[in-house]
Amino acid sequence: MSTTNTPAAFPATSLEAPRSGRIDPKYLRSKTSSGSFEMAAWVFMRLSGIALVVLIFVHLWVNLMSGGGIAQIDFGFVAGKWANPVWQFWDLVMLWLAMLHGANGMRTIINDYAEKDSTRLWLKTILVLGAAIIVVLGTLVIFTFEPCMLDAAGEQLPRAVCPS
Amino acid sequence: MSTTTEAAEPASTVDLPESTGGGITTFDITLKVRRYIPEFSDEARWDEWTITMQGTDRVLDALHKVKWELDGSLSFRRSCAHGVCGSDAMRINGRNRLACKTLLKDLDTSEPITVEPIKGLPVEKDLIVDMEPFFQSYREIMPFMIANSPAPSAERYQSPEDRERFDDTTKCILCAACTSSCPVFWTDGQYFGPAAIVNAHRFIFDSRDDAGDMRLEVLNDKEGVWRCRTTFNCTDACPRGIEVTKAIQEVKTAILTRAA
Ligand code: HEM
Ligand code: SF4
Ligand code: FES
Numbered sequence: 001m002s003t004t005n006t007p008a009a010f011p012a013t014s015l016e017a018p019r020s021g022r023i024d025p026k027y028l029r030s031k032t033s034s035g036s037f038e039m040a041a042w043v044f045m046r047l048s049g050i051a052l053v054v055l056i057f058v059h060l061w062v063n064l065m066s067g068g069g070i071a072q073i074d075f076g077f078v079a080g081k082w083a084n085p086v087w088q089f090w091d092l093v094m095l096w097l098a099m100l101h102g103a104n105g106m107r108t109i110i111n112d113y114a115e116k117d118s119t120r121l122w123l124k125t126i127l128v129l130g131a132a133i134i135v136v137l138g139t140l141v142i143f144t145f146e147p148c149m150l151d152a153a154g155e156q157l158p159r160a161v162c163p164s
Numbered sequence: 165m166s167t168t169t170e171a172a173e174p175a176s177t178v179d180l181p182e183s184t185g186g187g188i189t190t191f192d193i194t195l196k197v198r199r200y201i202p203e204f205s206d207e208a209r210w211d212e213w214t215i216t217m218q219g220t221d222r223v224l225d226a227l228h229k230v231k232w233e234l235d236g237s238l239s240f241r242r243s244c245a246h247g248v249c250g251s252d253a254m255r256i257n258g259r260n261r262l263a264c265k266t267l268l269k270d271l272d273t274s275e276p277i278t279v280e281p282i283k284g285l286p287v288e289k290d291l292i293v294d295m296e297p298f299f300q301s302y303r304e305i306m307p308f309m310i311a312n313s314p315a316p317s318a319e320r321y322q323s324p325e326d327r328e329r330f331d332d333t334t335k336c337i338l339c340a341a342c343t344s345s346c347p348v349f350w351t352d353g354q355y356f357g358p359a360a361i362v363n364a365h366r367f368i369f370d371s372r373d374d375a376g377d378m379r380l381e382v383l384n385d386k387e388g389v390w391r392c393r394t395t396f397n398c399t400d401a402c403p404r405g406i407e408v409t410k411a412i413q414e415v416k417t418a419i420l421t422r423a424a
Contacts, residue, residue, distance in 0.1 A: 035385075038385075038386050038388070039384060039390055039419060039420065042390045042416070112352075114352040129297065
């Protein structure tokens with residue numbers, strides 16, 4: 001339990017103590033308990049975190065390290081991966097878990113930093129909408145992916161897979 | 165009964181050199197205290213005093229010296245002055261400590277020593293904060309034994325192992341150093357906070373108590389244990405050396421295994 005005097009390490013010394021006058025110090029805890037939602041969210045963050053370590057690092061290794069390395073990534077590389085149901089499933093799970101994990105993490109941060117219930121509601125509405133749009137779009141892309149893609153000039157994209 | 169004769173103890177074994185005046189060194193410190201006096205100003209300010217203190221003195225002694233000899237308006241709480249009552253938790257050099265347990269010689273005396281009220285509770289004057297929100301959370305976890313069985317004529321027996329299970333959390337002196345060091349508590353002050361969870365832990369894991377489930381239900385709240393982000397500020401702050409973060413994790417596990 002040592003206390004050393006290094007002001008630079010504690011920039012917070014110059015910050016005002018929270019709720020000294022600014023926020024009503026009253027006890028505002030709502031009586032309506034959200035059941036075990038917070039517990040489920042806590043467990044989900046840990047389980048999805050473990051899954052994401054595997055999903056993300058294999059994803060990064062396959063895309064950036066193995067085979068032709070970083071230079072291999074182009075339209076055809078993605079087309080090749082998504083021709084395989086294993087990678088379709090992999091990317092789908094990664095998309096859903098990362099988005100739910102990230103969105104729930106942002107929800108935690110909003111709960112921390114927003115001070116008014118109305119601000120919280122607005123921020124969370126934007127968060128849920130944003131996450132839902134990305135998850136739906138991403139899922140659609142994975143399943144409706146068109147491997148034969150032409151550019152504006154009607155030329156085939158590099159290594160696009162088109163029936164000849 | 166032993167019959168061996170013991171050699172008489174020598175009168176004194178310590179020879180104090182004349183020059184050191186008893187071996188206690190003195191040094192000058194600058195004490196920088198966050199002042200807030202609502203009668204005069206809504207703004208808090210820093211006051212500084214340079215004072216000569218002794219090697220055995222604590223931050224509390226420096227505050228006393230200021231209050232008794234230099235500025236009687238300086239306000240702070242203290243009662244026991246020996247780390248027992250939990251009155252004088254304050255932010256010393258940016259860390260929550262008991263003023264009565266922090267020796268000046270352990271701080272860097274070449275720089276001003278900053279003393280502020282603990283954060284997250286409304287400041288009433290100088291170093292005195294309103295502890296009511298803290299105690300409200302404490303009361304809510306029912307910090308008293310609830311036993312279903314009728315009281316026996318003698319005491320309720322408990323094995324040393326069962327007693328050991330919650331020994332760590334019996335040591336709390338309710339100083340609020342942990343709760344007011346927690347960044348989650350700082351945000352909106354609605355989080356139950358480490359101290360309430362520590363004191364719930366003390367009864368949840370007591371084999372003589374039967375209301376553990378009720379306390380787990382209280383702490384399964386939106387503002388309960390799940391808001392803990394394992395920052396370990398509380399463990400670092402606790403003047404009793406309680407493993408606060410560990411106790412919180414044990415309560416989380418207890419809620420999970422109960423729900424499963
Ligand atoms: C690499 C694997 C990952 C692991 C092991 C992991 C693990 C965790 C855990 C355990 C938490 C909860 C922390 C707490 O409650 O104290 C958390 C929070 C969070 N995670 Fe992840 N995560 C990973 C990847 C990601 C990704 C890819 C994103 C973004 C999409 C993300 C965004 C967040 C956010 C925003 C939080 C909330 C931060 C906070 O509570 O302050 N994480 N993560
Ligand atoms: S757990 Fe430690 S820091 Fe927290 S109130 Fe009790 S004695 Fe103080
Ligand atoms: S004055 Fe009692 S604990 Fe410090």
